[in-house]
Amino acid sequence: MKIGIVFAGQGAQYSGMGKDLYDNYPEAKEIFDMAGDQIKEWCFNGDEETLKQTHVTQPTIYTTTMAAYKALMAELEKEGIADKLEIDALAGFSLGEYSALTAAGAIDEISKGIDIVSRRGVLMQEAGLDEEGNAKGGMAAGIGDRSAILEAVEEAREDGILEGANFNSPTQTVVAGDKAALKRFRRAAKAKGVKAIPLSVSTAFHSPMMVPAAEKLRDVLKEADLKEPKIKVYANVTADDIMKDFDGGDVGEYLTDMLARQAMSPVYWEEIIRRFDGDGVKAIIEVGPGKTLTGNTKKTCPDMAALHVENMETLKETVQQLKEMI
Template identity: 40%
Template sequence: MKNIAFVFPGQGAQYVGMGKEFVENFNIANDIFERASDSLGYDMKELCFEGPEDELKKTENTQPAILTVSIAAYEVLIKHGYKPKALAGLSLGEFSALVASNVMSFEEAVKVVRKRGRYMQQEVPLGVGTMAAFIGLDREKVIEACNKASQFGVVEPANFNSPIQTVISGEIKAVEKAVQIGKELGAKKAKVLNVSAPFHSSMLKGAGEKLSKELDKIEFKEFTYPIVANVTAEYYNSVSQVSKLLVKQVSNSVLWEDSVKRMIKDGIDTFVEVGPGKALSGFIKRISRNVQILNVEDMESLEKTLKALE
């Protein structure tokens, strides 16, 4: 019997056409899209299936769209009888995990992540903050690059994704300086990303405070499945932590590599990335060669995954 973890993608996984095949083939997926449209007051199918891409890329649209596709894919998997031993999600994906574990309703989550996207985008004016990715530089040296560049402004580690990839975040000048220093310290590759805000940095603290007020309105239920939290790389031990850790996550580093290692330590031997894209599958491959990695984003990947799980 496999010990399966379902993991859910974050922002950046979106693409026009995502979720379409599930809606065409499963009533349960269609229902999720209908519920998203009813909750948000716009047509989620149109946004995900037709775009345009510029509209889908707006943070306040991206977040509910990815959540919708992820939960539609999750419901299809559950319908086939597969249940996880653990859940986790990268950044926004943590909300998908909380819906999958029945801690919050899909309707509550889709509304709150739209606001989360809006708050994150509005917190820092365009042209002030950015992010950069380092490939092939260990985390201590990434932290050293940030520390050395911090005299030029705010720059902090944002995502510890895998042993070879770390993302930093902060003010443009400081991030660019950290990239230069990272290259000097031996990074195989270091480049500024095409993003509109310095996500997971202290510059977004105000966005977290606004999100906190929205989360206060939600009555969280007990966990159906254990979830590993981004900011601690440990399992949530009570619902009283949910709001606090989701708020903290907005302006703190995402410990993805550590989260995956935690699940492996607890016996997880199969990871299924549930939702658009395969970014998490790539990270997990770098973290461990001893686990099975699958994904579910369309009919082809679903069939492959169901076959592999038999």
């Protein structure tokens, strides 16, 4: 049976994430122990305010996600169904793309992945601050008709930078930009019958505000010696195989460019889910904190099984559902 595995992005973090997996799976414990005491403390005991700071969020979610992935793989082997499942492709939402590339072997060491996303978090945090250290922008989710949302974006651009940042499902589009434009967007959206919900993030990800971070991120990624993925990974920026446009040469350089672009470009998540559907995937498993991507899968492809793994309970439920589907 064909399955897809997708990896959580920022915004779903919470105190205590990954703790029961750490306590029950040696494979998960190994990941957390490798990450170190500070990341463990943030994951297991961090307060909401600390966890939403980008430089904290990125390494904690990456670590928890990789621990959950290792626990899932161990459980599938233990239950004797790993060889009955074909992983068609992987994908990850924004930060989650680094988890997908780690699972695919492009980032060949967990410790390397933690270092990359930690530095990425710092760079993105810095890019989103003004000279006084205050957030220059933010993000909001538009819930409703996409054309109405994009019309509201056009109107709001009269007051500043605003872009469609995440195209998540047929009825959810996230926008990112500066504060004045976001304020105007909320008014314009309301007038068009669209609900606009401010997101609890510290800056305007996947927007032109991230250009300085993307340029500095190139240097971080160049050091990482990225490898060719052993499993197909659908890229955020193209909603297609991340290696599709690779025409030989340096794989690391190619992936560095793709990931640098990702920081300042929209995420075409709805298209990625449709890509899995077109491949004949029967179930998509979201791995990592929360179930935001699971909700988006249900909205985009209601007939596809949408499962998720973030703790012991959801891990056992997901494995049981897969056993019943095989």
